[in-house]
Amino acid sequence: MTPAMDGDLSGNQGAGTGYQPPYTITPEILNRVAEISEAVGRLTVLADQARVLRLRRINRIRTIRGSLAIEGNTLSEAQITAILEGKRVIAPPREVQEVRNALVAYDRFERWRPETEKDLLEAHRTLMSGLIDEAGMYRRGGVGVMADSQVIHMAPPADRVPQLMGDLLRWLATTDTHPFISSSVFHYEFEFIHPFADGNGRMGRLWQGLILARWNPLFADIPVESLVFEHQAKYYQALQESTDQTDSAPFITFMLRRILDAVMISDLQVTPQVTPQVTPQVGELLSVIQGEMTREVLQTALGLLDRKSFHERYLKPALDDGSIAMTIPDKPNSRLQKYRLTDKGHQWLAQHSGG
Template structure:
């Protein structure tokens, strides 16, 4: 274990500007007076989040099919893809009970998210793993024997860092994907945990669907991961994620219609 471990990242002026703009956009978001509408918004965004995160991993189910599964209806689709949606719904139901800095919570989240899909659900991988783009290996993760040590270091850093949560969550996300601690499900877990870190800072992030925007910019997402690895600095990934967060917050803010009196 390395008590002084600090992931390599630098803060650019663009990142500082994005943090300011996100904070300003969050300030404009107000609590909806109509509780029913607020609950409906949460439901819609939860469906978009699950659909976006699984679509990035190749799940072909539509938002309508995800909604049907949420409502307990039967869906004609590949059993594995239906199981992925059911697992994701179960995981997000537990979202509010997990703590970002608790390693045991991350393992529990993976167990729920990957139940019935992999043999090692809820356990760190025991073998080597690489990230593929078509037939090309674009990233070889650290050896399995080092995963527990690297994850302890990463959680210790997260618990102790004074970095802004927008930066800390993005750094954690990148480092998590670099380590690739699980045999499968690393992408959806990394995105889930960044959302959890952000929601512990500002509860609005529990109901904001960043996943759908990442899905729309999937190529840039992987490009930012690769650029950060090449530079040994997660700055490119931080900047990408902050742009996605800004766009999501800006489009999630309720629109205010001017009141006109006779």
Template sequence: MKTNYQPPCTITPEIVNRVAEISEAIGRLSVITDQAKALRLRRVNRIRTIRGSLAIEGNTLSEAQITAILEGKRVIAPPREVREVKNALAAYDRFDTWKPEAEKDLLEAHRILMSGLIDEAGLYRHGGVGVMEGQQVIHMAPAAKRVPRLMGDLFSWLAVTDTHPLIASSIFHYEFEFIHPFADGNGRVGRLWQSLILSRWNPLFAHIPVESMVFEHQVEYYEALQESTRKADSSPFISFMLRMILDTVTTSTPEVTPEATPEVRLLSVLAGEMTRQQLKESLGLKDDEHFRKAYLLPALESGLIEMTIPDKPRSSKQKYRLTDKGRKRMTQHGKG
């Protein structure tokens, strides 16, 4: 399908500068990542990618549980969440065979990701769909009958654009989420496809867990999508995604990546005794529920931190401090 469609987008100086920074950082990463370390990182980062992307959609499985599923071990967890992980692992196994500009490949990716989860796996939706925030509809997607044409236009643009892949992948991601072509699974497919576009520019992006960073900033992710829709211009979303990509690339060194779990990041900012609010602000996080589930609870459950008032968990004077185990963990990572 031929089209003259051009997604509305303003390329700001900030976007141009970020592209330059990412290009420089990915160049450095290419030099220091030797083959042996790359194989180790590939597995770790694939697990982080899957956990991040699914966690945005509400999946609660940890990296350890996903690793166990990957190794064929039995995991006690909600069957739907286990199925989501198995589907994601199967999809990423096919990752290298897909072409970003091939619409049939995207449909196949959706079919694999959503197999056994929805009836319309691998098919564009046949009904209306909206994006909800609580009880409020924050985005009403285009009518179902328009989806094939809109997606055709988007793929035709992607096939011929000379826009830098860092920008083009972000534009595609935004436009895809705006169209919301599937009944469910749009978020995970959109993020997967941006990674696919980037990996064709530089193969390292097949193993850099951008989705994990997006998960940590998921409130901002949705805010950037909404702002771009309000402005009818994808530049706010592009700026956000480039910041996520830059942050991920600059922390994805062979020495840092395997240890860069949320719990360890929490330990790295914990000085003395700190409140929940102080910890959340030190980590640069906005979403209290995300902070609690992804950072605080795993660190407590792992015995890396402890409450100063354990008998009154909900006390307004509650603070948190490192345990001996937490201090040893930080010493092992050269932080203590």
């Protein structure tokens, strides 16, 4: 068990201050908070309410799809939309139930208070209804986090969960830390405690969204979870690094990057702008990029066999007009090279989907 859960919080706890999760405020964290705050302020001022309402359902569906996909749910945005509209969907019953539960949970967002244990348990009961017997109750047994067949984290014993969650919720209720940081700290500590028999990942992401939405209602409709899904491997890596370091700074940094990405995309969706002009081939390429992808994966996703044609008609034009960027720009021929969307690429996608 790490000091985060034992209360041995060297350097982060003064006399009489009570429970304090260990985390370090790095320069990048401060810079990200400033960037996100600026973008949220701009979004709040410029957002056309009618346009926001039109995008609300789209983003809610993306949020649900992203969070459940991380847990292995295979339903597409189209299938989730069909369930929302009451249509019959041919899919595994458990996955359909997960979607129905999530739709109900996100509809109840405004009635839950993030620092209240009763609401936390009700949210878990809503998310996991019909999926596990212990929905809405803390776990009664031990649980470990697996990576393939290896246990990478043993959660604290079940008899400590009520006390640990009580400490964490009291800290959340009293901290004066910025919600961008406190929500990320809560998310990490929640996953470390792993208070439920199942559903901890989706609950942690839901609760971070709730903390942010209480600070600014815009976050109820900003699909942060879809960006987390696009960077799923880094999400788990950040959790593990924070556990190894007994400091949630790596996870805070990861989440702030995803929050900033989501806010910037939402800004592009609601702010009238001139759509970047791209060729049909570049448009196809932008449409298949998810997170960071290698040339081989992109070429396969487009169904293209000719490497030279792919490079000349798709990849090079997209790089030249700034719609995509290399992840290792100083080593363009690196075997580890991947490609990602830029703000310009996100803008094209946002306005294309909005149309």
